[in-house]
Amino acid sequence: MANSVEGFKRGLDVFLEQNNIHGNQGKHRVTKRGPALSYPMFTLVTSEDIAGSHFYLFRLQMQCCWMLHYNLWLIRFFYHLASRLNSYGIVTLCKLEPKQSKARFCERLVFSTCQKLRHSAKMEIKEGNEDAGLFTPNPIVRGMVNLDRDAFTKTIQLPVLHIRKDIINKVMKTLKPKLLHRPNLKRIIDDPTDGDNKQVILDPFTVRAEDSFDDRDREIFKQLDISPQVLQVDLQLTYDHFKTDEILEAVLPKGQDVPTSFSRVGHIAHMNLRDHQLPYKNLIGQVILDKNPGITSVVNKTNTIDSTYRNFQMEVLAGEENMMTKVKENSFTYEFDFSKVYWNPRLSTEHDRITGFLKSGDVVFDVFAGVGPFAIPAAKKSCMVYANDLNPESYRWLVHNCKLNKVDRKVQAFNTDGREFIRTVVKDELSKHIKSSPDGKKRLHIVMNLPALALEFLDAFRHLLSEQPHNEVLLPTVHCYGFSKDDNPEKEVKDRVEEMLGATVEVSSIHLVRKVAPNKEMMCISFQLPAEVLFGIQMNNEGEPVPKRLRTEADADESKPRGQSYFIQC
Numbered sequence: 314m315a316n317s318v319e320g321f322k323r324g325l326d327v328f329l330e331q332n333n334i335h336g337n338q339g340k341h342r343v344t345k346r347g348p349a350l351s352y353p354m355f356t357l358v359t360s361e362d363i364a365g366s367h368f369y370l371f372r373l374q375m376q377c378c379w380m381l382h383y384n385l386w387l388i389r390f391f392y393h394l395a396s397r398l399n400s401y402g403i404v405t406l407c408k409l410e411p412k413q414s415k416a417r418f419c420e421r422l423v424f425s426t427c428q429k430l431r432h433s434a435k436m437e438i439k440e441g442n443e444d445a446g447l448f449t450p451n452p453i454v455r456g457m458v459n460l461d462r463d464a465f466t467k468t469i470q471l472p473v474l475h476i477r478k479d480i481i482n483k484v485m486k487t488l489k490p491k492l493l494h495r496p497n498l499k500r501i502i503d504d505p506t507d508g509d510n511k512q513v514i515l516d517p518f519t520v521r522a523e524d525s526f527d528d529r530d531r532e533i534f535k536q537l538d539i540s541p542q543v544l545q546v547d548l549q550l551t552y553d554h555f556k557t558d559e560i561l562e563a564v565l566p567k568g569q570d571v572p573t574s575f576s577r578v579g580h581i582a583h584m585n586l587r588d589h590q591l592p593y594k595n596l597i598g599q600v601i602l603d604k605n606p607g608i609t610s611v612v613n614k615t616n617t618i619d620s621t622y623r624n625f626q627m628e629v630l631a632g633e634e635n636m637m638t639k640v641k642e643n644s645f646t647y648e649f650d651f652s653k654v655y656w657n658p659r660l661s662t663e664h665d666r667i668t669g670f671l672k673s674g675d676v677v678f679d680v681f682a683g684v685g686p687f688a689i690p691a692a693k694k695s696c697m698v699y700a701n702d703l704n705p706e707s708y709r710w711l712v713h714n715c716k717l718n719k720v721d722r723k724v725q726a727f728n729t730d731g732r733e734f735i736r737t738v739v740k741d742e743l744s745k746h747i748k749s750s751p752d753g754k755k756r757l758h759i760v761m762n763l764p765a766l767a768l769e770f771l772d773a774f775r776h777l778l779s780e781q782p783h784n785e786v787l788l789p790t791v792h793c794y795g796f797s798k799d800d801n802p803e804k805e806v807k808d809r810v811e812e813m814l815g816a817t818v819e820v821s822s823i824h825l826v827r828k829v830a831p832n833k834e835m836m837c838i839s840f841q842l843p844a845e846v847l848f849g850i851q852m853n854n855e856g857e858p859v860p861k862r863l864r865t866e867a868d869a870d871e872s873k874p875r876g877q878s879y880f881i882q883c
């Protein structure tokens with residue numbers, strides 16, 4: 314156990330040094346990605362022996378939540394540490410920032426880190442750099458641009474036990490923690506010197522010699538008459554036995570980031586390669602294709618997503634050109650041509666979150682519906698849905714997917730501009746539903762997921778309905794998405810909403826959907842559309858309309874409190 318702690322400390326030092334992180338007294342600063350970025354403090358808090366297993370507690374203190382865009386970096390960091398410990402790592406987060414949404418983001422990060430840790434736990438400490446490179450491919454592959462799989466082959470020595478064929482099944486459970494885990498590698502192979510025996514391949518970091526077995530192992534070996542003698546045999550590792558990151562790290566120039574992550578959209582792996590990776594793009598595509606069963610096409614994004622219809626320009630790096638795909642999300646099926654419509658697998662939680670607000674009988678207006686990931690689950694919950702998209706291809710697949718998911722009777726689809734949709738369909742339907750006295754069951758929802766622009770469509774709700782409501786009206790809840798680069802995205806998004814509506818709003822939630830770039834967050838603000846906006850009137854505290862007046866030039870004066878509404882009496 315002391316060794317493990319030493320291993321941890323050594324691992325930490327090496328990692329910090331390799332990644333150019335400097336610090337003292339537990340505080341570290343990253344200089345690699347720009348000047349003076351506050352960074353987490355790493356503290357090895359304690360190690361405990363819980364029920365015979367070694368548990369280590371890594372405490373990660375975050376000084377500044379925005380650093381979370383280094384998500385991948387952090388996971389690699391913990392991966393690295395875990396690979397040096399024969400332990401389970403537990404990561405706890407000390408929240409130093411009071412912001413709710415960011416704190417939730419932290420929790421998600423920590424959760425995903427823990428998941429990763431679980432996979433890499435139960436590994437033996439690597440003593441220094443002694444074995445570094447054992448599972449790296451043949452170094453001649455460095456700089457390769459056309460994939461030559463044979464060039465990766467190399468021969469290494471691995472520890473084996475010789476065990477009689479007839480008793481091998483009885484001992485496998487005992488040996489399980491000590492077996493070698495490599496992709497496509499058989500761990501039980503024939504013994505070329507004795508046909509009655511098998512060779513069981515062990516993990517060289519766990520088993521070095523006979524003394525790597527504990528008393529319980531030895532007792533079982535004794536009962537089964539197995540020799541604990543560990544022999545070293547030559548074994549050929551080929552391209553098939555290496556993992557994606559091992560292959561790409563061996564090929565790309567030393568020290569450069571390797572791309573191993575991608576979004577999966579049906580049979581398509583969607584990558585976002587960085588400039589320095591482009592010379593290797595076809596090789597990278599082929600490796601992703603080889604190592605991920607079910608992927609038959611690898612594409613790279615070639616532009617930023619600034620087209621009107623939010624679809625990507627893409628280049629096929631490897632595999633088939635066919636972009637017609639089928640995906641499952643939250644138990645619904647969607648079919649579409651990925652090159653012509655918007656689809657983002659990272660929004661599945663968000664689609665589910667919004668669907669969670671809906672109840673049978675609710676009316677839902679989806680202004681920027683895409684191929685239906687809000688509209689279809691809403692209809693499945695027996696809501697009446699009006700779904701719109703400007704892109705004729707999205708509209709076509711929206712209609713198709715409604716049929717595919719058997720909700721075509723519950724969804725009315727439209728193919729027009731969002732503003733036009735609000736001024737016609739939303740207006741007509743709202744005027745019907747808003748007047749019907751609320752039975753306490755039905756509610757109205759307007760979903761606006763076009764984060765780059767949706768907030769700018771909000772003014773379409775101003776004075777949308779002409780008739781004054783009854784005292785009790787059924788006001789719709791708007792779920793509007795927006796990007797923010799502000800230090801305080803919640804406030805900035807709320808301010809923009811109020812500016813577009815010319816009124817203050819009662820916010821029910823402001824939710825951080827995801828971080829789309831280091832300094833750019835996708836937010837969802839949910840609020841009730843005020844009656845004064847919809848009808849151009851103000852309601853007093855008793856819920857009665859007060860005479861309205863229109864907004865004046867003077868009202869727009871910066872000196873006035875923002876978000877207040879002012880009307881001219883008419």
Ligand SMILES: C[S@@+](CC[C@H](N)C(=O)[O-])C[C@H]1O[C@@H](n2cnc3c(N)ncnc32)[C@H](O)[C@@H]1O
Pocket residue numbers: 621622623654655656657660680681682683684685686687701702703704707729730731732762763764
């Ligand atoms: C970010 S996507 C969201 C799609 C879908 N709601 C989802 O969550 O996957 C925005 C959608 O708005 C559509 N769109 C863009 N501009 C529009 C406009 N002016 N009016 C209506 N739809 C528009 C795009 O075609 C795209 O499908």
